[in-house]
Amino acid sequence: MSRTKTIALAAVLALAGCVAHPGSGTHPATSARASLVDPDAVLPPQVLLREDTVTALTHNRSQSRLAYVGVWAVDADHCAMMDQTSFEGFAAITPDSLRQPGETCSFEPGAPGEGSVRLEASCTRNRKISNRPILVEMLNSQSMVLSNDADRPGTRMIRCHLQR
Incomplete structure (x- = not known):
């Protein structure tokens, strides 16, 4: 050759x-x-975001040691749409709540410092309340797998952030 x-x-x-x-x-x-870590995973300006999104973004994870807290999406393009339009493929997670498309859940905060967390959640969708586990597996500090159903595979997500 x-x-x-x-x-x-x-x-x-x-x-x-x-x-x-x-x-x-x-x-x-x-x-x-x-490649799961995407530096282009930028959110809209903070003034355009919902209160729970801002709470998730401004939470001090180094103090709480709750790695799952943050704003998550399936890719960078979805980060840019956060709180601007309806779409699938996001999660705004505070220490004790999770918002996904059409649903909000509340739970007791997970154990600090854990990479995998099972959260027993009370979720509201279409005015109906259901109780179920939510599983979070941190892959690294910028990516995770979120599972809402133990019988189905979870969704890989990346951490979204504000423009610096």
Whole structure:
């Protein structure tokens, strides 16, 4: 194979995530996990956000050690729509409440410092109240899996933030 073809093939494989750059110490599986963290996951300005969204954003997680508290969405584009329009794929979580499309839940705060939390919640949807567990598994500080039903797989979400 010619040197040009070899370089072109290496570039294609690197772009596809199949190989790491020499000396980078990046493994493809690590890159896949890191891709959940999106620096473009920016919310609308704070003055346009609902009260519980602001509470979730301004909560001091380092003091409470409740990693699940925050504003979450399935991708950066969904972060930009928060509290501006109706859509699926978000969660505003305070220490003792969760708001998702068409539903609000309340619960006792989870155990501080835990990466996986099971919250026994009382949820209201269409004026009907139901009790059920909500499962939160933190993948890292910027991504999690949220499950509202033990029989179905959870939803991967990234943490949304305000523009700096």
